[in-house]
Amino acid sequence: MDFSWIIPYRELLLNGALLTCMLLVISVVLGFAIAIFLAIAQVGNNPVLRVAAKSYCTFFRGTPLLIQLWLIYYGLGSYLPYIPGLKGSFLWPLMREGLFFAAVALTLNFAAYQGEILRGTLLAVPKGELEAALAVGMRPSMVLRRIWLPRAIRIGLPTFAGEVILQLKATPIVFSVTVMDLYGAAYKIRQDTLLVYEPLILVAAFYVALTFLITQVFQRLENAVPARR
Amino acid sequence: MKHWGKALILAATMLATNAHAEIRFGIVNEAYPPYTTKDASGKSVGWEIDLMDAVCEELKEKCTIVDVAWDGLIPALESNKIDVIWSSMSITDERKKRIDFTDKYYSSLASIVGPKDGVLGVDPEQLKGKTVGIAVSTTQSAYFKKHFADIATEKSYATVDEAYQDLSAGRIDYSFSDTGPLKEFLKTDLGKECCEFKGTVPADDAVLGAGVGGGIRKGDDELREKLNGAIKAIRANGKYAEFNKKYFDYDPY
Numbered sequence: 001m002d003f004s005w006i007i008p009y010r011e012l013l014l015n016g017a018l019l020t021c022m023l024l025v026i027s028v029v030l031g032f033a034i035a036i037f038l039a040i041a042q043v044g045n046n047p048v049l050r051v052a053a054k055s056y057c058t059f060f061r062g063t064p065l066l067i068q069l070w071l072i073y074y075g076l077g078s079y080l081p082y083i084p085g086l087k088g089s090f091l092w093p094l095m096r097e098g099l100f101f102a103a104v105a106l107t108l109n110f111a112a113y114q115g116e117i118l119r120g121t122l123l124a125v126p127k128g129e130l131e132a133a134l135a136v137g138m139r140p141s142m143v144l145r146r147i148w149l150p151r152a153i154r155i156g157l158p159t160f161a162g163e164v165i166l167q168l169k170a171t172p173i174v175f176s177v178t179v180m181d182l183y184g185a186a187y188k189i190r191q192d193t194l195l196v197y198e199p200l201i202l203v204a205a206f207y208v209a210l211t212f213l214i215t216q217v218f219q220r221l222e223n224a225v226p227a228r229r
Numbered sequence: 230m231k232h233w234g235k236a237l238i239l240a241a242t243m244l245a246t247n248a249h250a251e252i253r254f255g256i257v258n259e260a261y262p263p264y265t266t267k268d269a270s271g272k273s274v275g276w277e278i279d280l281m282d283a284v285c286e287e288l289k290e291k292c293t294i295v296d297v298a299w300d301g302l303i304p305a306l307e308s309n310k311i312d313v314i315w316s317s318m319s320i321t322d323e324r325k326k327r328i329d330f331t332d333k334y335y336s337s338l339a340s341i342v343g344p345k346d347g348v349l350g351v352d353p354e355q356l357k358g359k360t361v362g363i364a365v366s367t368t369q370s371a372y373f374k375k376h377f378a379d380i381a382t383e384k385s386y387a388t389v390d391e392a393y394q395d396l397s398a399g400r401i402d403y404s405f406s407d408t409g410p411l412k413e414f415l416k417t418d419l420g421k422e423c424c425e426f427k428g429t430v431p432a433d434d435a436v437l438g439a440g441v442g443g444g445i446r447k448g449d450d451e452l453r454e455k456l457n458g459a460i461k462a463i464r465a466n467g468k469y470a471e472f473n474k475k476y477f478d479y480d481p482y
Contacts (some may be wrong), residue, residue: 078398087399096400178384178395187300188385191366194327196304 005193006202009185016185017206019099023171023181024210026103028164031110036149038115043122053115060112066173069105073177077101098177106174110167117163121156122148154225161218165211182206251291252452254281255311255444258296259388262413263476264317276409279472280334280463281315287459287468299388303327306446313452314444317407319368321438329447331456333440335481338408339369341427342396342415351428356381359402362392369405371436397423405430409481 006013041053060068080095081087094100125148133143153160172183180188186199193199256273260266265275273294285292297305302314306328319337320330341351341361348355357380363370365385373383384401386392392404393414404411408429414420445453463469464482473480 074394074398077400078394081399098400176387176391178386178391180385184385187387188365191300192323194303194324 001198002195003198003202005189005195005199009189012180012185012188013182013202016180016182019179020168020171020182021210023099023103023106023174023179024164024168027106027110028167030107031167032114034107034111035114035118038111039118039122039152040144040149042115042119057112057116060109061116065105065109065170066176068109069102069173069177072105073098073101098174098179102174102177102179106167106170109170110163113163114160117156117159118152121152121159124155125151157218157222157225161215164214164218168210168214169207251293252285252288252313253293253295253311254313254315255297255302255305256294257302257316258298260390261317261410263409276473276476277315277317279475280469283463283468283472284456284459287462288455302444306444309446312446312449313456317441318444319438320440320442321368321371324444327447329445329449329453330442331445331453332460333442333482334460336440337368337437338429338432338481339372339405339437340408340411340429341403341405342411342420342424343403343427344396344399344423345425349425349427351430353377353380355427356403360384360400361403361405362386362389362395362401363405364389364392367406368437369407372430372433373405375433375436376430393419403427409477 038053038057041049042057044050077095086092086095129151130143130148133147134140138146171181174181175184175187182203186203189199190196256265256278261275263275264277265273268274273296278294281292281294295305295311297311297316299316302311302316302318303324305311306314313331314328317337318324318330320333324330353376356377360382361373361377362384363373363386365387367389370383370385373381377383384392384395386395389404389406389410392401392406395401396404397419404424412426415424415426443456445456469482470480
């Protein structure tokens with residue numbers, strides 16, 4: 001076992017780890033926000049929104065993340081330079097980077113899974129609680145905001161932890177669109193030093209540590225809001 | 230019991246003789262035209278395959294091709310899954326720590342392609358502030374670090390093909406790679422449309438390596454000598470020039 005490369009490559013590794021964390025946070029936060037709309041649309045009464053949300057979830061859950069990423073990066077991304085004015089604009093430096101497309105793809109994908117889970121937990125909230133809320137005079141929008149959605153999120157909390165962990169482990173594919181995340185750093189080190197296992201062992205340990213951290217955070221959240229049956 | 234012993238000895242001798250009955254050439258899985266690529270039926274073809282055939286004909290040896298991913302080539306050689314790496318691997322000091330090399334069979338010149346804007350040349354002045362796409366951990370990447378690192382930005386790609394894609398999409402300003410594959414790219418529809426040849430960078434053997442050779446397990450001197458002899462022979466008898474004509478209008482040796 002040879003770990004002497006850690007010192008010369010520490011900056012690459014550190015930047016990679018930060019990128020991985022950043023992509024995880026961005027995609028989970030934004031994805032969750034989109035998921036709330038997707039879930040509400042699916043349990044709501046508007047047939048157009050329901051079909052649209054359902055189709056979205058079916059498409060993004062039904063195709064591999066890698067294909068989505070490449071469709072967005074190589075497909076959509078290669079047409080961006082032809083949009084008049086975009087190439088010279090202040091947005092271009094961001095939109096020519098793989099990071100932008102990676103964040104978009106991970107967010108859209110996470111939203112689809114999360115939307116489906118949230119749909120299920122919205123339906124799992126006991127009807128009596130909602131009726132009670134209406135009976136004390138809350139408007140439907142207030143019921144949603146104060147009772148229905150918080151209860152649904154609490155029910156889904158143990159599942160969300162698992163989803164976030166899965167999302168973490170989905171991030172290494174962003175290297176395929178030139179994002180130097182932690183896996184990308186390990187890949188480069190492997191190529192440079194011709195070491196096969198050591199860089200992989202290091203990043204594997206990092207992913208395990210991060211997973212442990214995520215479990216702890218969710219454990220605390222669950223303890224802070226005890227579920228009552 | 231006696232029979233078992235006999236069978237074992239027989240099996241052992243068969244294994245021992247089989248070990249050198251054929252030479253297993255590790256060919257990179259990722260397409261690297263015109264050196265190695267796969268035809269429609271999945272068969273490996275290209276300049277290096279023709280070279281391999283010529284070498285094996287010269288040696289009167291049976292050769293087999295083993296497909297290996299680029300980053301798995303050296304591990305495959307070390308774990309005895311292949312006998313020689315035959316995949317445009319430049320002879321560098323870093324690699325020599327792990328494996329031996331045959332004599333070079335071609336020289337890797339590094340060149341730059343960029344968008345069709347009529348501005349030719351590869352002076353550092355022209356690359357100032359630009360983003361250059363380079364396949365990760367190649368000799369070109371080492372060259373870039375030494376000569377251009379302060380003036381331009383390097384963007385790493387797993388394969389050079391992906392750099393071409395991004396070059397044509399305008400996400401990078403230049404692509405820096407081996408001359409042979411770059412010229413091959415410029416012959417494709419994508420390459421013809423977007424890009425042009427900017428020029429070849431000045432040689433620097435310290436980082437670009439002393440050419441491309443076959444990678445050999447440390448200590449497998451017998452095979453190395455055999456291959457060296459064959460490379461020399463086909464250079465002399467014109468076979469090298471003969472198949473080279475199919476690919477290049479210059480001598481890459």
